[in-house]
Amino acid sequence: MRVVWGAVVADGFDFSPGAQVPLSGSAGQTAATQALASAAYRDSPLSDIAKADSDSGKSEIKKPKLSLFEPNLGEAFSRAVQVRMLGGGRKPLIQSFGTEPQTVVEHCLSATRIRKQRDIKLTVLMVLFGLVFLPGVLLWLGVFQLRKMLSKSDGSSLSLLGAVLLTVLGGLALFFMIKLPLNGFWPMYGRAMLVAPVIGWWLAKQFCERTAVAMRESWKGLLEGGGVAAKIPEAVPQDPNQIAAETLRQNLAKITAEQNSNVVFYAGPKGILGMGTRWGSWQLAEELTPAREGTEINPFRSWDVIRVIHDRLRLLERSPLHTGGFPTPSVRHWIVSPVGEKAAAVARPEGTHVEAFQIRGHEIERICNEQQFGSGNRHYLGVQFVLWDGQLVITLMITVTVLHETLRIEVTGHALGPVNGLFTTKPEPKTKDVAKVIKFWETKTQHLPLIEAKEVVRLAARAPLTWFPPVLDFLGGKLTLPEPFGLRHVWADKPWRHRFMADDALRAATPVLRTVHAAAMSVLADNGVDTERFTNRSLVLSGMIQGVEPQKADEYNA
Structure with missing residues (x-):
């Protein structure tokens, strides 16, 4: 790697963001992004993450050796995301459609920075009140560890035993302090050994409370769309010698570069990773015959058909009526690489035809025309709608193949639902109801x-x-x-549980299918192909898609 001030060159590519120009299609993706980013600031139990896992994979929680050191959800999430997405030998990432993964990682770094500032103060307190009075600290830590172990027990007898032991230990400590002599260094140290950790604990509580309030404000602000900014000055190099800051900046930019890759992975029944499962498939396949006897078809290739379809799909937002209709879709060429259903990792292609994780245009055209049968990657043209502030991603993929004298045009639908409800829950204040002093039959809410x-x-x-x-x-x-990990798809719910989201996914299929067929017919007619059979088949599919329902298109009953 060659380090240059203002840029880092690695593997022949500079991941420096350069001029900050907003990418098309990135607007309106804040809800899903901020919901995922809010997990970095949460103080709920780590076990809650298991409730949010989707069918794409399950998170694994390694049990602690000592429960006293067990992290909460925000601490574990921030640590895991940073290691996975910024680590040295990290595996390739799956694109997070509908979100901005770099923003999520930046909030994880920001939350970690806030915790480190608190931990610096706590460490100083541990040195002043803990290291000097270490026997007392170990005694108090042992008491809390014992209490935590017994409180997790399901047996009432063990819980009662824990309460008795804590009472006995407290009585012995008080008796020990009273009975000690009043003169000499060690008797006074023995008293201080039990009292100093309590003083340190009280001071630590003030630091922890202020940090908890700030973290919850960020958590709430993200979910309410308050524009909470991630503060990570360690990612902004101040001089050429700050290699760590420059490396961090480069790794953050690399996440965005990988997010913009045009290579996706098909994992069998899991569908295209990051786009969701395939819920519908419509195929038009007919024989290529000349329009007039005694003539021949003008030679054309799959890429000629795809290029016209691409141009027509870019006009989907236009309508003859003055209505809302489609937002501007993202129409893009995709290279789909097959992986196993239970694959633990994916491998992004490398070579001269790849630049910044993207397959070059000439290689896309070659794959479209030549790799239609047998092993190898396949070409798809995708039209993608990011709706509901990034909570719903609708993708329709089109592929054109020519085998012998048969032209096949296939349109498949993929849908990725909203992020799990765990990430959209706002913080709730800790309260309890207590009886009023005078009107004891009434209660009031007391904030804890x-x-x-x-x-x-x-x-x-x-x-x-x-x-x-x-x-x-x-x-x-x-x-x-x-x-394989991607911030979006591993915690996504199915859209079919939300009525309006399901309607949007089903409604998008019909106009896209008809646009694809109309574009293909124009190419066939221009090249002297008899389009009667294609037109008839297209009308049949157009009728079928009006009553479309979501299916499990990738699960074959073999």
Whole structure:
């Protein structure tokens, strides 16, 4: 790798973002992006992530060696996403259609930065009140660890035993302090050993409470569309010698470059990774015959048909009536690579025909014309609608093949639903109902601190180890993300549970299918092909698609 001030050149490509020009199709994708980004600021239990997993893969939670060091959802999510998407030897990513993955990663970095600022203060407190009075700290940590272990037990007898043990330990500590002599260094140290950790705990609670309030404000602000910005100054190099900052900046730009790749992966019944399962398929296949006897068909290739279809699809937002209709779609050529249903990783193509994760135009044309049968990648023309602020992604893929004297035009529908409801839940204040002093038959709501006593102990215990993440992962456990990983599809619900989203997916198929057929007929007619059979078949498909219903098109009853 060659490092240059203002740019990093790696593998012959500079991932520097350069001029910040908004990409087409990126507008209106904030809801799904901010919902996923809000997970970095959450303080809910890590086990909640299992409820959000989709059929594309299941997250794996490594159990902690000591539950006192166990991370919460925000801590584990931020750590897992950073390692997976910014790590040194990371695997290729699946595109996150309808979202901006770089923004999500930036919020993970920002949340980690806020926690590190808190952990610096907690570490200083641990040195002042913990290291000097280490025996007392270990005693208190042992008490909290014992309490946490017994509180997780289902047996009422063990929970009662835990309460008795804690009461006995508290009584012994008080008795020990009273009975000690009042003179001498060690008696005074023994008293301070039990009291100093409590003072340190009280100060730590103030730091933790302020940080928790700030994190929850970011969490809530993202879900309410408040424009919460991710603050990561460590990704902005100030001079040519800041290689770490320049590398981080490059890795963030690399995420966006991979997001814009035109290579996708078909994983059997899972559909195209990142686009969702194939819910419908419509095929027009007829024999190529001359329009007039004694003449021959003008030679043409699949690319000639695809190019005309591409131009017609770009006009989908136009309508003869002054109505809302389609938004401007994204019409793009895709190279689809097959992978196994249970594949743990994907491999992006390399070579002279690849630049910045994208297949060059001449190679796309070659694949479209030549790779239609047997092994190898396939070409598809995709028209994609990103709706509901990025919560719904509708993709219709078109492929044209010519085998012997048969021309086949296939249109398939893919739909990716909204992110799981876990990511759209807002923070709720901690409250309890208490009886009024005078009107005791009435109750009032009392707001509780966000940070409990046991949470302060957990955060203080983890703070010194945050500078050694592998050690913290070993002791406290970690979150392992499902593979092949993409931020969007692994936590996406099915759109068919939402009536309007389902309607949008079904309605998009009909005009796209008719536009594709009309464009193909014009090419056939211009090249001297008899279009009567094609027209008849097109009318049949046009009638069938009016009553279309979502199906599991990739699950064959063999």
